[in-house]
Amino acid sequence: SAVISQKPSRDICQRGTSLTIQCQVDSQVTMMFWYRQQPGQSLTLIATANQGSEATYESGFVIDKFPISRPNLTFSTLTVSNMSPEDSSIYLCSPRDRDNEQFFGPGTRLTVL
Protein backbone atom coordinates (compact mmCIF):
# COMPACT_ATOMS: atom_id res chain seq x y z
CA SER A 1 0.00 0.00 0.00
CA ALA A 2 1.03 3.61 -0.53
CA VAL A 3 2.91 5.56 2.12
CA ILE A 4 1.16 8.89 2.59
CA SER A 5 2.25 11.89 4.61
CA GLN A 6 0.37 15.05 5.44
CA LYS A 7 1.68 18.33 6.78
CA PRO A 8 0.91 19.79 9.19
CA SER A 9 -0.45 17.00 11.38
CA ARG A 10 -2.31 19.59 13.42
CA ASP A 11 -2.65 23.34 13.68
CA ILE A 12 -4.49 25.99 15.63
CA CYS A 13 -5.37 29.03 13.53
CA GLN A 14 -7.07 32.38 13.97
CA ARG A 15 -10.27 33.09 12.11
CA GLY A 16 -9.81 34.92 8.83
CA THR A 17 -6.46 33.30 8.08
CA SER A 18 -5.68 30.53 5.60
CA LEU A 19 -3.90 27.20 5.97
CA THR A 20 -2.40 25.03 3.24
CA ILE A 21 -2.29 21.28 3.86
CA GLN A 22 0.21 19.22 1.92
CA CYS A 23 -0.18 15.58 0.93
CA GLN A 24 2.75 13.55 -0.36
CA VAL A 25 2.50 9.97 -1.66
CA ASP A 26 5.47 7.68 -2.22
CA SER A 27 4.11 6.42 -5.55
CA GLN A 28 2.21 7.81 -8.48
CA VAL A 29 -1.54 7.73 -8.01
CA THR A 30 -4.34 8.22 -10.48
CA MET A 31 -6.68 10.39 -8.45
CA MET A 32 -6.49 12.38 -5.25
CA PHE A 33 -9.54 12.97 -3.08
CA TRP A 34 -9.80 15.45 -0.21
CA TYR A 35 -12.17 14.75 2.68
CA ARG A 36 -13.01 16.32 5.97
CA GLN A 37 -14.43 14.74 9.06
CA GLN A 38 -16.02 16.88 11.73
CA PRO A 39 -16.28 15.59 15.28
CA GLY A 40 -18.63 12.64 15.57
CA GLN A 41 -19.52 12.69 11.90
CA SER A 42 -18.70 10.61 8.87
CA LEU A 43 -16.29 11.47 6.09
CA THR A 44 -17.39 14.25 3.73
CA LEU A 45 -15.84 14.53 0.29
CA ILE A 46 -14.68 18.05 -0.50
CA ALA A 47 -13.23 17.63 -3.99
CA THR A 48 -11.40 15.39 -6.42
CA ALA A 49 -8.13 16.41 -8.02
CA ASN A 50 -6.65 15.07 -11.23
CA GLN A 51 -3.26 16.15 -12.41
CA GLY A 52 -3.40 18.91 -14.99
CA SER A 53 -7.07 19.71 -14.66
CA GLU A 54 -9.32 21.74 -12.41
CA ALA A 55 -10.50 20.00 -9.27
CA THR A 56 -14.11 18.82 -9.14
CA TYR A 57 -15.93 20.12 -6.05
CA GLU A 58 -18.84 18.51 -4.23
CA SER A 59 -22.03 20.34 -3.47
CA GLY A 60 -21.46 22.86 -0.69
CA PHE A 61 -17.76 23.32 -1.39
CA VAL A 62 -16.28 25.99 -3.66
CA ILE A 63 -12.89 26.64 -5.14
CA ASP A 64 -12.52 30.08 -3.57
CA LYS A 65 -12.84 28.57 -0.10
CA PHE A 66 -10.91 25.32 -0.72
CA PRO A 67 -8.43 25.80 -3.57
CA ILE A 68 -6.60 22.63 -4.52
CA SER A 69 -3.42 22.05 -6.46
CA ARG A 70 -2.15 18.81 -8.00
CA PRO A 71 1.10 19.63 -9.77
CA ASN A 72 2.16 15.99 -10.24
CA LEU A 73 1.05 12.43 -9.56
CA THR A 74 2.56 12.24 -6.07
CA PHE A 75 1.66 15.58 -4.47
CA SER A 76 -1.39 17.72 -3.77
CA THR A 77 -2.35 20.63 -1.55
CA LEU A 78 -5.63 21.81 -0.07
CA THR A 79 -5.98 25.35 1.24
CA VAL A 80 -8.65 26.29 3.74
CA SER A 81 -9.20 30.00 3.14
CA ASN A 82 -10.64 32.73 5.32
CA MET A 83 -11.17 30.25 8.12
CA SER A 84 -13.97 30.31 10.64
CA PRO A 85 -14.55 28.07 13.69
CA GLU A 86 -16.95 25.99 11.56
CA ASP A 87 -13.93 24.85 9.53
CA SER A 88 -12.49 23.06 12.57
CA SER A 89 -12.18 19.49 11.43
CA ILE A 90 -9.84 16.71 10.43
CA TYR A 91 -8.80 17.05 6.79
CA LEU A 92 -7.68 13.93 4.95
CA CYS A 93 -6.15 13.36 1.56
CA SER A 94 -7.06 10.08 -0.06
CA PRO A 95 -5.13 8.82 -3.06
CA ARG A 96 -6.45 6.11 -5.36
CA ASP A 97 -3.77 3.93 -6.88
CA ARG A 98 -3.58 2.17 -10.23
CA ASP A 99 -5.18 -0.96 -8.73
CA ASN A 100 -8.14 1.23 -7.74
CA GLU A 101 -7.45 0.75 -4.05
CA GLN A 102 -8.03 3.94 -2.11
CA PHE A 103 -6.05 4.93 0.95
CA PHE A 104 -6.11 7.79 3.44
CA GLY A 105 -3.38 10.06 4.68
CA PRO A 106 -2.84 10.40 8.44
CA GLY A 107 -4.97 13.56 8.57
CA THR A 108 -4.56 17.17 9.62
CA ARG A 109 -6.43 18.21 12.74
CA LEU A 110 -7.41 21.87 12.33
CA THR A 111 -8.77 24.04 15.11
CA VAL A 112 -9.95 27.54 14.28
CA LEU A 113 -10.32 30.01 17.16
Added chain:
Amino acid sequence: EDKVVQSPLSLVVHEGDTVTLNCSYEVTNFRSLLWYKQEKKAPTFLFMLTSSGIEKKSGRLSSILDKKELFSILNITATQTGDSAIYLCAVRPFGGGATNKLIFGTGTLLAVQP
Protein backbone atom coordinates in the same frame (compact mmCIF):
# COMPACT_ATOMS: atom_id res chain seq x y z
CA GLU B 1 -30.47 7.13 -4.35
CA ASP B 2 -27.36 5.05 -3.77
CA LYS B 3 -26.86 3.97 -0.18
CA VAL B 4 -24.69 1.79 2.00
CA VAL B 5 -26.00 0.46 5.31
CA GLN B 6 -23.88 -1.09 8.02
CA SER B 7 -25.02 -3.16 10.96
CA PRO B 8 -24.85 -3.27 13.83
CA LEU B 9 -24.21 0.40 14.58
CA SER B 10 -22.19 -0.61 17.61
CA LEU B 11 -21.01 -3.80 19.24
CA VAL B 12 -19.31 -4.71 22.51
CA VAL B 13 -17.48 -8.03 22.78
CA HIS B 14 -14.85 -9.64 24.97
CA GLU B 15 -11.35 -10.54 23.94
CA GLY B 16 -11.25 -13.83 22.09
CA ASP B 17 -14.75 -13.51 20.66
CA THR B 18 -15.45 -13.69 16.93
CA VAL B 19 -17.42 -10.85 15.38
CA THR B 20 -19.20 -10.42 12.07
CA LEU B 21 -19.86 -6.94 10.71
CA ASN B 22 -22.38 -6.44 7.94
CA CYS B 23 -22.57 -4.10 4.99
CA SER B 24 -25.46 -4.01 2.55
CA TYR B 25 -25.74 -1.71 -0.40
CA GLU B 26 -28.06 -0.38 -3.05
CA VAL B 27 -25.79 1.17 -5.64
CA THR B 28 -26.30 1.58 -9.35
CA ASN B 29 -23.46 0.10 -11.40
CA PHE B 30 -21.52 -1.49 -8.56
CA ARG B 31 -17.77 -1.65 -9.13
CA SER B 32 -16.11 -2.51 -5.83
CA LEU B 33 -16.58 -2.56 -2.06
CA LEU B 34 -13.91 -1.44 0.38
CA TRP B 35 -13.48 -1.96 4.13
CA TYR B 36 -11.58 0.41 6.40
CA LYS B 37 -10.65 0.51 10.09
CA GLN B 38 -10.71 3.95 11.72
CA GLU B 39 -9.15 4.43 15.13
CA LYS B 40 -8.03 7.97 15.86
CA LYS B 41 -7.83 10.13 12.76
CA ALA B 42 -7.44 8.37 9.46
CA PRO B 43 -9.13 5.24 8.08
CA THR B 44 -6.78 2.36 7.38
CA PHE B 45 -7.44 0.31 4.25
CA LEU B 46 -8.34 -3.33 4.94
CA PHE B 47 -9.79 -4.94 1.82
CA MET B 48 -11.18 -4.22 -1.60
CA LEU B 49 -13.69 -6.72 -3.00
CA THR B 50 -14.87 -6.87 -6.57
CA SER B 51 -15.94 -10.48 -7.15
CA SER B 52 -18.57 -12.55 -5.40
CA GLY B 53 -17.61 -15.53 -3.30
CA ILE B 54 -13.88 -14.90 -3.15
CA GLU B 55 -12.75 -14.48 0.43
CA LYS B 56 -10.02 -12.00 1.19
CA LYS B 57 -8.00 -12.68 4.30
CA SER B 58 -5.40 -10.86 6.33
CA GLY B 59 -4.43 -12.42 9.64
CA ARG B 60 -7.50 -12.61 11.84
CA LEU B 61 -9.59 -10.52 9.46
CA SER B 62 -11.47 -11.83 6.46
CA SER B 63 -14.15 -10.50 4.16
CA ILE B 64 -16.42 -11.78 1.44
CA LEU B 65 -18.79 -10.20 -1.04
CA ASP B 66 -22.17 -11.43 -2.33
CA LYS B 67 -23.11 -9.41 -5.41
CA LYS B 68 -26.39 -11.25 -5.84
CA GLU B 69 -27.67 -10.41 -2.38
CA LEU B 70 -25.83 -7.06 -2.34
CA PHE B 71 -23.88 -7.40 0.87
CA SER B 72 -20.49 -8.02 2.36
CA ILE B 73 -19.33 -9.25 5.75
CA LEU B 74 -16.16 -8.56 7.66
CA ASN B 75 -15.14 -11.25 10.14
CA ILE B 76 -12.68 -10.78 12.97
CA THR B 77 -11.65 -13.89 14.88
CA ALA B 78 -9.98 -14.05 18.30
CA THR B 79 -10.63 -10.35 18.85
CA GLN B 80 -8.12 -8.22 20.76
CA THR B 81 -8.50 -4.84 22.46
CA GLY B 82 -6.52 -3.35 19.56
CA ASP B 83 -9.38 -4.26 17.24
CA SER B 84 -11.54 -1.61 18.93
CA ALA B 85 -12.34 0.94 16.24
CA ILE B 86 -14.98 2.14 13.81
CA TYR B 87 -15.19 -0.15 10.79
CA LEU B 88 -16.27 1.60 7.61
CA CYS B 89 -17.70 0.04 4.49
CA ALA B 90 -17.65 1.98 1.21
CA VAL B 91 -18.90 1.17 -2.27
CA ARG B 92 -17.51 2.54 -5.50
CA PRO B 93 -19.77 2.61 -8.55
CA PHE B 94 -18.83 2.72 -12.18
CA GLY B 95 -19.52 5.93 -14.03
CA GLY B 96 -20.35 9.09 -12.12
CA GLY B 97 -18.07 11.17 -14.27
CA ALA B 98 -14.42 11.49 -13.43
CA THR B 99 -14.71 10.90 -9.73
CA ASN B 100 -16.29 7.48 -9.12
CA LYS B 101 -16.43 8.62 -5.54
CA LEU B 102 -16.83 6.23 -2.64
CA ILE B 103 -20.22 5.97 -0.94
CA PHE B 104 -19.66 5.35 2.76
CA GLY B 105 -21.81 3.61 5.31
CA THR B 106 -22.18 5.12 8.78
CA GLY B 107 -19.77 2.64 10.28
CA THR B 108 -19.86 0.02 13.03
CA LEU B 109 -18.29 0.96 16.34
CA LEU B 110 -16.59 -2.11 17.80
CA ALA B 111 -15.43 -2.16 21.41
CA VAL B 112 -13.40 -5.15 22.58
CA GLN B 113 -13.22 -5.48 26.34
CA PRO B 114 -10.37 -7.27 28.12
